[in-house]
Amino acid sequence: MFVVTIDQQGSRRVGDRVDELLATLRARGDLYRGSAGVAAPFERTVGDEVQCVLVDPALAVDVTLAVLRLKGWSVGIGAGPVDEPLPASSRAGSGPAFILARDAVEQAKSRLRVVPLVVHGHHEARAREAEAVLVLLGATLQRRTPAGWEVVDAVERSGETRQDEIARRIGVSQQAVSQRLRTALWAEEQAARPVAARLLAAAAVDG
Known part of the structure; x- marks a missing residue:
C-alpha cells in the first residue's frame, strides 16, 4: 500500500488551501472511493493536512507530481503494509505505511529541500531510489514554463500525439509545439x- 500525506506550507500566511487542493484532486476522476487503485480516498485528516491510501504505485506517482506542480505543499509517501481491514477513512487507518508516511511528510517540510518530497518504505533502499527519481521529476515540473505546460496539458488532455493536431488546437506552429515539448522534457x-512507480512498488515489500 502507499499512504500519501500532504501538508500545506505557510498556511498562516496564505490561508487554508485544503478545500482547493481536494477539489483539484477529485476533479481528476480517478481518486474517488471505489476507483481502481484507491483504497481510501483523499480527505482532510487534521488541520491543513490531507491523506489517502493507494494500491497502485503509478497512481501514487501521478498524484505526487500533480501536487508538486501546484506548489505550496509538502508530500510524504509511506510504502508498505497497513493494518487490515482498512477502514473507510484514512484518518482511522494504522500500520507501518501510515507511520512511514508521517515521518516522510515531517522530513519533507525541511527548508533545505528544493523539492518538498520524501519517500519512506518497508524496503528503505528502494524508497530512497524512488524518492530520487520523483525529486528529479518534481524539479523538472517546477521549472517548466507556462508555454511548456500549455502544450503538455493539450497532449495529455486529448491523448493526441500528432504535433500538427496539437498545434491546431492551441493556435501555434507545429515547430513551436515540438520545441516546447523538448524544452519541457516531456518525453x-x-x-x-514508470521507473518511479516500479521503485515505489519495490519499496513497499520487505527486501
Missing part, C-alpha cells in the same frame, strides 16, 4: 514515471 518525464 523524458513520460519515460521516468
Whole structure:
C-alpha cells in the first residue's frame, strides 16, 4: 500500500488551501472511493493536512507530481503494509505505511529541500531510489514554463500525439509545439514515471 500525506506550507500566511487542493484532486476522476487503485480516498485528516491510501504505485506517482506542480505543499509517501481491514477513512487507518508516511511528510517540510518530497518504505533502499527519481521529476515540473505546460496539458488532455493536431488546437506552429515539448522534457518525464512507480512498488515489500 502507499499512504500519501500532504501538508500545506505557510498556511498562516496564505490561508487554508485544503478545500482547493481536494477539489483539484477529485476533479481528476480517478481518486474517488471505489476507483481502481484507491483504497481510501483523499480527505482532510487534521488541520491543513490531507491523506489517502493507494494500491497502485503509478497512481501514487501521478498524484505526487500533480501536487508538486501546484506548489505550496509538502508530500510524504509511506510504502508498505497497513493494518487490515482498512477502514473507510484514512484518518482511522494504522500500520507501518501510515507511520512511514508521517515521518516522510515531517522530513519533507525541511527548508533545505528544493523539492518538498520524501519517500519512506518497508524496503528503505528502494524508497530512497524512488524518492530520487520523483525529486528529479518534481524539479523538472517546477521549472517548466507556462508555454511548456500549455502544450503538455493539450497532449495529455486529448491523448493526441500528432504535433500538427496539437498545434491546431492551441493556435501555434507545429515547430513551436515540438520545441516546447523538448524544452519541457516531456518525453523524458513520460519515460521516468514508470521507473518511479516500479521503485515505489519495490519499496513497499520487505527486501
